[in-house]
Amino acid sequence: DLAGRRRLGYVPQEQRFAPPLPCTVAEFVALGLPDGEARAAVRDCVADALAAMEIGGLAARAVQTLSVGQRRRAMVARALARRPRLLLLDEPTANLDGHGAALLARDLERLREQQRLGVVHVAHDLGLARRFATHVALVDGGAVVAGAADALLADPRLAGALGQVQP
Numbered sequence: 001d002l003a004g005r006r007r008l009g010y011v012p013q014e015q016r017f018a019p020p021l022p023c024t025v026a027e028f029v030a031l032g033l034p035d036g037e038a039r040a041a042v043r044d045c046v047a048d049a050l051a052a053m054e055i056g057g058l059a060a061r062a063v064q065t066l067s068v069g070q071r072r073r074a075m076v077a078r079a080l081a082r083r084p085r086l087l088l089l090d091e092p093t094a095n096l097d098g099h100g101a102a103l104l105a106r107d108l109e110r111l112r113e114q115q116r117l118g119v120v121h122v123a124h125d126l127g128l129a130r131r132f133a134t135h136v137a138l139v140d141g142g143a144v145v146a147g148a149a150d151a152l153l154a155d156p157r158l159a160g161a162l163g164q165v166q167p
Contacts, residue, residue, distance in 0.1 A: 009079030011072075013090040025066070025074050026050065026059040032078035049077040052111060069100040076104075080111070086118040087111075093125060101125065105132045129153060 009032075029046045037045070050056040053073040058066070066074060072092055079087055089108070093101035105121075105128050112119045123129055129136055130153050137146040145152060 007082075007085040009082050009084035009087040011075050011079045011087070011089040011092055013092075013094055023063045024059065025055065025061050025063050025077075028063045028074055029078045029081050032081045034082075045081045045083065046077075048083075049080040052080055052115075053077040053107065069096055069104070072096065072104060073107075076108070084117070086120065089119070089121045091122055091124065093123065093128060101128060102131070108132070126153065 026046050029049055030042050053076050055073045093104055108119055109132050111117050133149040136149045136152050
């Protein structure tokens with residue numbers, strides 16, 4: 001049902017922007033909302049989502065001109081505009097430098113805490129998982145091990161299986 005789908009926000013790993021399509025960041029974020037929303041509601045949802053991702057100053061900018069990090073923030077904002085209860089992110093920090101990845105992960109953590117938002121973040125970066133995850137599911141060769149992040153990521157057997165060096 002529509003109400004159930006609206007409670008879910010999804011952020012794909014990469015978003016391709018069609019250069020011929022003139023679209024501002026605010027218009028791109030509004031694309032995450034269902035048709036039929038009142039203009040005032042759309043404006044409020046978009047403004048809140050842009051502010052949450054700290055890109056409100058980019059609202060009028062052409063989406064094609066964004067850096068990779070700004071594009072990721074716009075993609076998360078588009079998902080947040082729906083005001084979801086659960087946010088699913090497919091490697092949102094991929095292709096970001098270490099600083100940009102850490103800032104985005106920090107902001108997702110802040111959203112999780114402030115908005116009581118469920119966040120499922122698919123990542124290959126175990127360093128970010130150690131720093132930000134509360135729970136993890138590690139998939140290796142079809143086997144899944146899940147639990148509290150502190151315990152699983154500190155387990156030397158798993159670190160060895162994943163080829164990771166312990167901190």
